[in-house]
Amino acid sequence: MSFFLQLLVAGIATGALYALMAMGFVLVYRATRVVNFAIGEFLLVGGYLTYTLNLVLPLPWAMVLTLPLAFAFGLLVERGFVRPLLGRNVVAVIMATIGLALALDGATQLAWGPDQKYLEGQLPVLTLALGELILPSRSVWSLLLALPAALALVYALKRSRYGVLVRAVAESEVAALAMKIPAPRIVALVWGLSAALAAVGGALLAGLSGVGPHLIAMGLMVFPVAILGGMDSVGGALLAGMLVGVAESLSRGYLEALVPGITEATPFLIVLLVLLARPYGLFGEREIERV
Amino acid sequence: MLAVENLKVVYRGVILALDGVTLRVEPGEAVAVLGPNGAGKSTLVRALGGLLANYEGRVLDGRILLGDAEITHAGPLAPAREGLTAVLEGRPVFRYLTVMENLRAAGHRLPRARLAREIEEVLARFPRLAERRHEQAGYLSGGEQQMLILGMALLTEPRFLVVDEPSLGLAPRLVADLFQRLRQLQRERGLALVLVEQNARAALAIVDRVYVLERGRVVFEGRREEAERDVDVLEFYLGEGPAGYRQARRYRRRKRWV
Numbered sequence: 397m398s399f400f401l402q403l404l405v406a407g408i409a410t411g412a413l414y415a416l417m418a419m420g421f422v423l424v425y426r427a428t429r430v431v432n433f434a435i436g437e438f439l440l441v442g443g444y445l446t447y448t449l450n451l452v453l454p455l456p457w458a459m460v461l462t463l464p465l466a467f468a469f470g471l472l473v474e475r476g477f478v479r480p481l482l483g484r485n486v487v488a489v490i491m492a493t494i495g496l497a498l499a500l501d502g503a504t505q506l507a508w509g510p511d512q513k514y515l516e517g518q519l520p521v522l523t524l525a526l527g528e529l530i531l532p533s534r535s536v537w538s539l540l541l542a543l544p545a546a547l548a549l550v551y552a553l554k555r556s557r558y559g560v561l562v563r564a565v566a567e568s569e570v571a572a573l574a575m576k577i578p579a580p581r582i583v584a585l586v587w588g589l590s591a592a593l594a595a596v597g598g599a600l601l602a603g604l605s606g607v608g609p610h611l612i613a614m615g616l617m618v619f620p621v622a623i624l625g626g627m628d629s630v631g632g633a634l635l636a637g638m639l640v641g642v643a644e645s646l647s648r649g650y651l652e653a654l655v656p657g658i659t660e661a662t663p664f665l666i667v668l669l670v671l672l673a674r675p676y677g678l679f680g681e682r683e684i685e686r687v
Numbered sequence: 688m689l690a691v692e693n694l695k696v697v698y699r700g701v702i703l704a705l706d707g708v709t710l711r712v713e714p715g716e717a718v719a720v721l722g723p724n725g726a727g728k729s730t731l732v733r734a735l736g737g738l739l740a741n742y743e744g745r746v747l748d749g750r751i752l753l754g755d756a757e758i759t760h761a762g763p764l765a766p767a768r769e770g771l772t773a774v775l776e777g778r779p780v781f782r783y784l785t786v787m788e789n790l791r792a793a794g795h796r797l798p799r800a801r802l803a804r805e806i807e808e809v810l811a812r813f814p815r816l817a818e819r820r821h822e823q824a825g826y827l828s829g830g831e832q833q834m835l836i837l838g839m840a841l842l843t844e845p846r847f848l849v850v851d852e853p854s855l856g857l858a859p860r861l862v863a864d865l866f867q868r869l870r871q872l873q874r875e876r877g878l879a880l881v882l883v884e885q886n887a888r889a890a891l892a893i894v895d896r897v898y899v900l901e902r903g904r905v906v907f908e909g910r911r912e913e914a915e916r917d918v919d920v921l922e923f924y925l926g927e928g929p930a931g932y933r934q935a936r937r938y939r940r941r942k943r944w945v
């Protein structure tokens with residue numbers, strides 16, 4: 397029982413991180429209909445920013461400072477890459493984000509070299525022991541940072557003044573403009589936010605396991621999570637993130653010994669099964685039909 | 688004062704939708720822009736709202752002036768700064784937002800306390816909206832959506848309010864009611880109203896002056912009474928006129944078109 401609980405909580409912790417990254421990805425998709433294939437590289441950029449800042453700053457400060465820089469990076473991507481392409485056909489935009497991903501892969505390698513980088517110092521070790529339940533520091537940090545951030549984001553979107561505007565722009569840019577809502581600024585903000593959320597993941601993972609191309613692979617977990625959540629539902633992404641995190645964790649605990657390698661496939665198997673039953677994912681917004 | 692001078696608009700570089708439109712609206716005045724389907728009415732509304740780019744459209748020639756400011760190429764947020772709000776065709780409310788959220792989105796530039804007061808005023812004006820304030824706007828009826836979008840437009844604090852075919856798809860009784868409310872609003876707030884309509888009879892009841900568009904051009908311009916007297920306008924935009932005469936004229940008109 398305690399082994400199960402252990403896996404469950406660890407899964408929720410990882411899941412919160414997935415959720416956070418997926419929420420940014422989903423927001424971008426909702427606001428611009430762009431599927432950002434460079435999301436893994438956003439993570440990577442977050443990791444390398446943390447690494448670089450960490451050369452001169454203590455790690456916690458490096459991580460904190462990464463966020464505004466990543467936000468600015470998101471704004472740049474929106475200005476330079478996305479805005480010129482908006483309104484073009486879907487394939488062109490997808491190719492562009494794939495191109496962006498490759499360019500960023502190359503650029504980060506050029507700038508920082510191909511080898512794995514490790515950070516100076518580490519986050520304070522926070523192991524949590526609740527009776528038999530022992531949570532590694534990694535999980536505690538992720539629970540501490542990612543989970544509140546994810547919940548705050550859902551709340552802000554639902555309730556805050558800006559959240560309402562983001563949802564309005566996501567639904568119809570032209571209707572928003574007609575109501576004097578500064579849609580371009582809000583779209584840019586959404587890209588910045590998405591980059592910053594990915595960077596939270598990147599920074600946290602960098603602090604835990606160093607920086608290198610493995611971060612891209614982590615970033616790709618956003619896809620099963622977002623699809624499972626329904627692509628355009630931020631709340632859906634949150635729950636789907638948890639679900640995938642937990643499934644992965646359980647699979648690692650119980651199935652990995654029997655079927656080596658199964659854990660990597662688990663998220664995608666779940667997506668496949670869910671989509672067979674519910675083509676719009678678990679929480680995809682249903683079109684409002686009214687005569 | 689709103690002035691449109693010799694405005695030419697193309698879509699995708701080739702489709703000429705406005706071919707030299709000139710019109711003028713004084714502050715506080717109610718003007719109707721009438722015309723059949725495809726005349727270019729919505730194009731005019733989009734141009735006034737600075738929204739052509741969202742439809743792959745572009746101003747080819749001419750200009751739009753609001754007071755002293757030229758807003759022809761100034762982008763979507765410029766008309767707003769100068770006090771013009773364009774309500775697009777098809778009552779484009781945010782369907783996944785609740786009535787309240789729609790109103791808050793539209794009034795986002797107002798300070799918090801003011802916004803709350805103004806929203807209450809809109810809800811008092813349109814009690815149906817008050818009843819359904821927490822429902823998603825996509826589930827409102829057409830008439831309710833039209834009231835909502837008008838309420839939203841009011842929260843942007845326009846001096847010039849341009850409304851594209853508010854009567855579309857509404858029952859005649861609703862149209863009459865809606866237009867009376869529009870008229871009342873326009874008077875109370877001292878708004879200039881540009882009412883773009885195919886439903887000429889209903890529109891004529893509440894305006895001072897009339898423009899008629901046809902194939903991207905102004906083919907008639909005058910006071911409401913003149914429009915009501917003019918046989919062409921009656922015939923083609925009100926579907927009235929002396930019967931035999933009407934036949935002959937329509938024939939002649941058709942020949943002129945082809």
Ligand SMILES: Nc1ncnc2c1ncn2[C@@H]1O[C@H](COP(=O)(O)OP(=O)(O)O)[C@@H](O)[C@H]1O
Nearest residue numbers: 698702704723724725726727728729730731742
């Ligand atoms: N987005 C668009 N792209 C290309 N052509 C358009 C577009 N919108 C309107 N048109 C064309 O421009 C002309 C005027 O249309 P519109 O302004 O919608 O007229 P109305 O509102 O009077 O019915 C029509 O011939 C229409 O086909």
Ligand SMILES: [Mg+2]
Nearest residue numbers: 728729776852
């Ligand atoms: Mg129209």
